[in-house]
Amino acid sequence: MAPSARKPGTTSKRRTRPRWYVELAVIGVFYGVYSWVRNQFGSAAVEPAEAQANAELVIDWERSIGLYFEPELQDLFVDWVPFIQFWNLFYGFFHFSVTATALMWLYWRFPRHYPLWRTTGLFTTGSGLVGFALFPTMPPRLLSAGGRYGGDLPDTGYVDTVSELRGLWSFTSGAAETLSNQYAAMPSLHFAWAMWCYLALRKHLVHPAGRWALAAYPWLTLFAIVVTANHYWIDAVGGLGALGLGWAGARGYHHWRSRR
Numbered sequence: 001m002a003p004s005a006r007k008p009g010t011t012s013k014r015r016t017r018p019r020w021y022v023e024l025a026v027i028g029v030f031y032g033v034y035s036w037v038r039n040q041f042g043s044a045a046v047e048p049a050e051a052q053a054n055a056e057l058v059i060d061w062e063r064s065i066g067l068y069f070e071p072e073l074q075d076l077f078v079d080w081v082p083f084i085q086f087w088n089l090f091y092g093f094f095h096f097s098v099t100a101t102a103l104m105w106l107y108w109r110f111p112r113h114y115p116l117w118r119t120t121g122l123f124t125t126g127s128g129l130v131g132f133a134l135f136p137t138m139p140p141r142l143l144s145a146g147g148r149y150g151g152d153l154p155d156t157g158y159v160d161t162v163s164e165l166r167g168l169w170s171f172t173s174g175a176a177e178t179l180s181n182q183y184a185a186m187p188s189l190h191f192a193w194a195m196w197c198y199l200a201l202r203k204h205l206v207h208p209a210g211r212w213a214l215a216a217y218p219w220l221t222l223f224a225i226v227v228t229a230n231h232y233w234i235d236a237v238g239g240l241g242a243l244g245l246g247w248a249g250a251r252g253y254h255h256w257r258s259r260r
Contacts, residue, residue, distance in 0.1 A: 098194070
C-alpha cells in the first residue's frame, strides 16, 4: 500500500514552530543572566560622579542642537497627577506586557518569522547591556538631587514621578534601589523593545485600528520615558542603535545557521 501523500500547502505549523519549552528556557535563562549582569555590575560598580558626568554630557549634546526640552516637557504635565500616574503605569507595565504578548503572538501565528525576531530581541537586549557598561548614565529623575543641571523643583530640576506620584514601584527605595541598575539610561531598551514590537508585527496586522495603535506605540513609549524623567530623548536614539545591532546580529546568526 502506497503511503498517503500530504496535501499540497498543508505543511504543519507544528513542524516549523520551535518547541515552546525550549523557547521558554532560552529566553528565561538569557533574561536571568542579563538582569543579573545589569544589576550586579551596574550602579553598584559605578561611581555616581561618573554617571552624573555622562548625564551632563548627554544634556550638553542635546543643548548643542537646541533640543534639550525634557524639563519643560515634564513641567507641562507634572501637576496633572492622574495623567502622570497613567504614564507611570505605562512605563512600568507595557514595556514587559506588550513585548511578551508580541513575542507569543509571533510564536503561535507566524512561527516561520518568529526565530529571527526572537533572536533580534535577544541581541538587542545584549547590545543594551554593553551600552550600560560602557556609558553608565544617571537618568533625569536622579538629577533633581544635584549636579550642574539639578536644582530646586520645578524650575530647573526633575520630578521622580514614580516615587513622588505613585506607580507600580519606585526605583529609589526598598529592594528596587538595591537590586536595579540606577544608571542604565543609555540606551533606552524601553524604546528599543517598543520599536521591535512595531517592526515585528507591522506586516501581520490587518485591522486599521490595530495598525494605527501599533505605529503609535513606540512614540507613546518615547513620551512616557521622557515625561516620567526616566530617560533623555537621545537615549531613544541609542535604543534604535541597539535595535539595529540586534537586527544585524540576528540576520548574520540565522544566515550562518542556514548555511550549516
